[in-house]
Amino acid sequence: MKMENMTITAQTEVAPKIYRIVLNGPLARELRDPGQFVNIRVGTGIDPTLRRPISICDVDLENEELTMIYRQEGKGTKLLSEKLVGDEINILGPLGQGFPVEVAKKNSTCVLIGGGVGIPPLYYLAKKLVATGANVITILGFRTEKDIFLEEEFNELGQVIVTTEDGSKGMKGYVTDALKSLTSYDVYYTCGPKPMLRAVEITAQSPGYISLEERMGCGVGACLACVCDLTKPNEETGKGYAKICSDGPVFLAGEVIL
Amino acid sequence: MKMENMTITAQTEVAPKIYRIVLNGPLARELRDPGQFVNIRVGTGIDPTLRRPISICDVDLENEELTMIYRQEGKGTKLLSEKLVGDEINILGPLGQGFPVEVAKKNSTCVLIGGGVGIPPLYYLAKKLVATGANVITILGFRTEKDIFLEEEFNELGQVIVTTEDGSKGMKGYVTDALKSLTSYDVYYTCGPKPMLRAVEITAQSPGYISLEERMGCGVGACLACVCDLTKPNEETGKGYAKICSDGPVFLAGEVIL
């Protein structure tokens, strides 16, 4: 983990209100696992007060570049979207425990299930899984056709099933509808809104990993803003809860209460 | 009075921590009198909260340009000094009652006495006075040689006496020392720190006009933050005080208690 001013080298709107930002700086080299996130200081003064957590979507270790994809949601992401190429931005990260890639064996089948802005962290995961020789099937859930992003990029890494709630593109319905149609896979990885995660956990036929979101204070495990309950107390520490920012955001499915 | 986003067309450091900024926009045409000021919104969010009052130093009505000279004092003027040519900045103004030019008759002698960042509003005043055919003698007080600004500009409009507290340039001492050396003049105009204004008021041998400063809230006369006491109640309103932002900042010497 580092705190560093990184330079924006690209910023584009890839779908309505969805931005792709690329940041350059040595901090990029610190990335350990897909699914880790950074905590972004979107302003310089006292307002906004808190940093904004955004998942790392891709990394270019050689060129020291991190890519993130985010939705312009409220005040902070709006400020972020107004920054220009060449601007510097203060980044704290990489933070948290990401998706375990080593659990996927060569030639095993991994299903990646993402909803909306839960999709981005799955992209670097997919790349890493493909690199280890696993087969990747990706299910991408959107509300409607125009919201779609990253489809092409995932296409290059394996089979992609797009679902839209209104059926305007791909399969009509939810990611779980697509998941039900898959017969055999060895592990799944998922990130998205909580109701989706709950549905995926129930539907899935294999062990899996779930990435959670929560409102954060510190982002480093010190303030206890972002806890979730463990299904059973941690054997080592005896604690009945986990901190999403430092113990997560990725947990083994079933490990935490959604 | 208008509120307008004006464009910065020049910004230079003319002496240590003293900046000259030029703003372009139709608001410039609203200027009525020298000595009026603008209230500048130096940030965009909630911090800094208050606008910063800065006197108008010069105006170019044709090209719609206002010139201000300010000292980088605290947070707000620091933010202002960091703005770049091409940036827009929200201006409220012109505000207040400026120096009366019409009281100076043709060929009469006017003494302008400025201390530090009290000097800028006297510049446009000097130009207007010269235009009406009055003779202008300017006394400019600084702490030390390197703080000097606007000397050359005033030189083109009449006699200039520079005083420095340490004697590094011009006359050693205060503006009042220079004022004492002048024998006959018809009216004086002064702006600077309060102790200087007090000294000038005592020293001067003619009627004069004094420009005051006070911490402001609204800048338009609505909050009563910036009052000063009148020597005797206003005949019309019966009020015993005046608002520096809207009744001033310029008052007839003796009209207000310094």
Next chain:
Amino acid sequence: MSRIAVNLPGLTMKNPVMPASGCFAFGQEYGKLYDLNRLGAICVKAVTVEERRGNPTPRVAETPGGMLNAIGLQNPGLEHVLEHELPWLEKYDTPIVVNIAGYQVEDYMEVAKEISKVSNVNAIELNISCPNVKEGGITFGTDASTAAHLTEKVKTVSEVPVYVKLSPNVTDIVEIAKAVEQAGADGLSMINTLLGMRIDLKTGQPILANRTGGLSGAAIKPVAIRMIHDVSQQVDIPIIGMGGIYEVDDILEFMMAGASAVAVGTANFIDPFVCPTLIDQLEERMDELGIDKLSSIVGRSSLCNNL
């Protein structure tokens, strides 16, 4: 009734926005900038029996996301207000709320009696919460029974509805709110400023000549929301909400917390056009959020209320 109209005792407002007392003088300054008829109501500066000269300057200091003021209730006094300020406002058909203050109960009563007779005064706001003068009401505002007594007395003489402006500088604002409601208040205004101080590092002394001052602006918004939320669940009289309103969303947040109308103070100093601007933005924002009528969201945060 329009989507953004609201009705409170004495105040038929075409929209829920009024300038807050002390931030708008008696309207003449901002009246040069826009038509005051666009406002839902106008709340004028505190009026006392006699002229008050207020505190020495500096009277304001900036703070992070806010400001301190220690004006000290400067005003030209009842007679002058009756003769000059209120008549000037007659040309508007916007309801007028007059904020009143005093040293003792009798002062409040005198001002209330005279002011409430004026034909264009629609309501009185009892300032029992000015933190900037020792006798300026803060003692009335921090004790429930004193506040109730004052309210009761003023109600006996006022010909218009009486709103009591509560101080946030108390342990239990609900207690005070309930007491003044029982004493007959027609509504509440909340919140006044939080007591604060800033020190000038160069002198080591407080920036304000009065040493302490009242904190207003965005910084205090969550305190205001909390107090309005808590009070609105315990009283039946309407609340005029204020404290850090800068944006259109803030208006909606205050109303969801339990305010029936809002007042904008400090934000006028940042943007003198803020009141009409927010009013103009209101309907579009309601559309985005699927809010049909403004009156329907009052107190929405407390589930049971008004849904």
Next chain:
Amino acid sequence: MSRIAVNLPGLTMKNPVMPASGCFAFGQEYGKLYDLNRLGAICVKAVTVEERRGNPTPRVAETPGGMLNAIGLQNPGLEHVLEHELPWLEKYDTPIVVNIAGYQVEDYMEVAKEISKVSNVNAIELNISCPNVKEGGITFGTDASTAAHLTEKVKTVSEVPVYVKLSPNVTDIVEIAKAVEQAGADGLSMINTLLGMRIDLKTGQPILANRTGGLSGAAIKPVAIRMIHDVSQQVDIPIIGMGGIYEVDDILEFMMAGASAVAVGTANFIDPFVCPTLIDQLEERMDELGIDKLSSIVGRSSLCNNL
């Protein structure tokens, strides 16, 4: 003694800066980022007798210039702290302050007794001001005699100096400060958070699952300065000042107001290196302002004090 060293009961501090309770857990997280020996002291998260799971999430909400939190005193409980957290801190020679909380007087006493025996604990901070749990102390913090009683009891069992952490959500903080001083408090910590609320416009409901939360950050600084100023003139025990410290100037402002040391809370979330950074900047800023020794400016704003 160095220019920036300060001495308080139980706390020999190489500089006046400590992290504030609840914003630094038990040090392990920030200990990965820098050497905790650089700190003047370390104040750890509230400890209760039993493990506490705290409030449901969301537990934080952003506000203008600040944030709300409703963590709800989550902590692993006395035993775990004694066995795991405090031993981990042994490797540092920085004084440790342990913040303690409870449901009733006996709880506080039990924790104080056990914690104060630990060799690397230098002081206890009595949290009588947590606004986020009904039984979390706020009732102790809003009534002078209850606060005094608790202080007295804890003093009978504590082997280290006891600082009482005051709530700002009161009408008269001076009264409470004086009461706990008389009851034997060795120092005061102030201020804890102001009660606040934010509402989510999309749902109409409070953002925090606990509905209300404690407001911290830059927004509350003027309130903290005012309270510290007022209290420091009426008590003789030292004050650890906190509430919105972000910049080096803030440290000096708190000390001029009357604080003998300071704590930094929310700012850690913005910049995890803020404490060592401010410590590093301190002497240069003192030079600029002509301040010789930090201890000489404590209470400078009150003319008479310590000049």
